[in-house]
Structures are given as structure tokens and as C-alpha cells.
Amino acid sequence: MTMRAELEGTVLAEGQDTVARGGFRYFAPQDVAFRYLRPVSLRPSLRGTSARFDVCIGGTRAVDAAWCIARPRWWSQPVRGRVAFAPPVVVRRVDDAPGPSIRPTRSPQSRRST
Structure with a gap:
């Protein structure tokens, strides 16, 4: 199944x-x-130390x-080095079969750090 993360029409x-x-959804680095x-x-997070990014498209x-x-x-080794996105970025399935958008109900900031 092919997944896509996009913001304002930019992939x-x-x-x-x-990896879910x-x-x-955590994307392989070569796909980002x-x-x-x-x-x-x-910064520290529940899953380990995470590198945080702003997403910048035009203005x-x-x-x-x-x-x-x-x-x-x-317990988070399967996502090591992979990139995940939070709203307003939309992550969705793009295969032939239509599927739902995968949009987290909460931002990662709402999770407690350890």
C-alpha cells in the first residue's frame, strides 16, 4: 500500500x-x-530522542x-530514522483502492515526555 504525506498540495x-x-505513519528516509x-x-519523547522539524512550503x-x-x-526500534508527520500535514493512502485519510486525533506535543 502506497502512503503519501502532503501539505497544501505539495507531496x-x-x-x-x-511503519504504523x-x-x-513513519516513512523511510529515502521517500521523504x-x-x-x-x-x-x-527533544526527548515517549519513543526516544526525536529530531523535530518545521515544514516550510513557499510562505x-x-x-x-x-x-x-x-x-x-x-520498543521503538522499528521507527528508527523514519519520518512522521502531524497536522496540518495530511497522510493518506494513494493506491487504486480508495482508503481513509490517516490523520492523528492529537498532536505529538500532547503526549507526555519521559
């Missing part, structure tokens, strides 16, 4: 090699358009809308 990531964890991501910080900046688990805890 930020697309690929079949994704905690209501988010890093030219739209601006590094913001490294639009989606603050803290992407992250990568740089140093995962043991």
Missing part, C-alpha cells in the same frame, strides 16, 4: 515502506522530500509538523 513523502505506530523540512530541535510554515526518532528506546 512531502510518498512510499510503500511505512501510535496512530502515525527533506528540502521542505527545517530542523528545529532534538507557509507548519511548526513542529514532522519528526524523526533519532535515538529510539528499545
Whole structure:
């Protein structure tokens, strides 16, 4: 199944090699358009230490809308080095069969850090 992450019609990531964890899809780094991501910080999270990014497209900046688990805890090893997106980025299935958009109900900031 091919998944796509997009913001305002711009594709930020697309690929079949994704991992679903905690209501988010984590994309393989080779499937991510890093030219739209601006590094913001490294911070601890439930899954480990994450690199946080703003998504910048033209004059639009989606603050803290992407992250990568740089140093995962043991239970998060499958998402090591992969990139996930939060609203306003929309992640959806793009195969021939129509499927629902996958949109988290809460932002990653609402999760408790450990």
C-alpha cells in the first residue's frame, strides 16, 4: 500500500515502506522530500530522542509538523530514522483502492515526555 504525506498540495513523502505506530505513519528516509523540512530541535519523547522539524512550503510554515526518532528506546526500534508527520500535514493512502485519510486525533506535543 502506497502512503503519501502532503501539505497544501505539495507531496512531502510518498512510499510503500511505512511503519504504523501510535496512530502515525513513519516513512523511510529515502521517500521523504527533506528540502521542505527545517530542523528545529532534538527533544526527548515517549519513543526516544526525536529530531523535530518545521515544514516550510513557499510562505507557509507548519511548526513542529514532522519528526524523526533519532535515538529510539528499545520498543521503538522499528521507527528508527523514519519520518512522521502531524497536522496540518495530511497522510493518506494513494493506491487504486480508495482508503481513509490517516490523520492523528492529537498532536505529538500532547503526549507526555519521559
